[in-house]
Amino acid sequence: MSILKPYRFYPRESIERRANQILQRMQATPNFAPQWPFEASLVADFLDLGVVWDHIPPDSEGAIAARILPDQRLIEINEEILEKPQGFIESTTAHEIGHWILHINHDEVDGISRQLELDLGTDDAAPAAEEPFVCRATAGFSKIASIEWQAQYFASCLLMPRYILEEKRTGRDLTKWSHLYKIRDELGVSISNLTNRLQEFGWIKIPKGQRQIYPGHAAIDGQQRLFG
Ligand SMILES: [Zn+2]
Structure with missing residues (x-):
């Protein structure tokens, strides 16, 4: 062995x-x-x-x-x-x-x-x-x-366990960089670690080479459920 x-x-x-x-x-x-x-x-x-x-x-x-x-x-x-x-x-x-x-x-x-x-x-x-x-x-x-x-x-x-991110996203707009930077500071991670993790959950989407943050598929599905 x-x-x-x-x-x-x-x-x-x-x-x-x-x-x-x-x-x-x-x-x-x-x-x-x-x-x-x-x-x-x-x-x-x-x-x-x-x-x-x-x-x-x-x-x-x-x-x-x-x-x-x-x-x-x-x-x-x-x-x-x-x-x-x-x-x-x-x-x-x-x-x-x-x-x-x-x-x-x-x-x-x-x-x-x-x-x-x-x-x-x-x-x-x-x-x-x-x-x-x-x-x-x-x-x-x-x-x-x-x-x-x-x-x-x-x-x-x-x-960045999911339950902590659930807590940190409450009351925040994940499509705003200023909100992401606050979450980054509270977690003690790098901004790229954070955006990768959030994209993996489908909470946000940042197309390659862009700065614009869009709601991810999970966020969109959630809204559709809310209003559907
Ligand atoms: Zn290694």
Whole structure:
């Protein structure tokens, strides 16, 4: 068994359910109730994962935003992303947590930890360190591989659960940028994360290359029901 689970397809609902389960478990644990603006490092804490900032040099394929070292239960975030817009850090941390939940074989990690404890103080070679997951800051998600998409989708479910967005949209006009920026600030996410999520729900539609926000199909259907 490898520390990485074999590739599998996760339906969106299944990724969303996993994110919601973590939020519910946190809600039920003293000092871990999730709050918005959201801090993804609290989730890492809850899952007993460390988060450190470090200089991660680019490799032959380019810049690296973050990586996870499963056998050390450690998420490393490139300190260079401190300069990125608001929400990027939360999104990156949540993305790495997504890899931990969806792609890493926890039994194997525990086995390695036990093995490392046993090996402590001996000269025996430690178990081979596994390759970390390396994640890049990509411009568009269309190009990234499926597991990267899964981790990012998990991140958006974790940072912007549907019930919180239902709450935040109340009394607001989602076709106004000023209202979206307020919601963004209250959630602690980036504006592009937020508009992607809202478009996924069909609450708004922003045609490619435009600034104009239109009501999405779910919003239109809702109105038709209301007036039909
Ligand atoms: Zn990744």
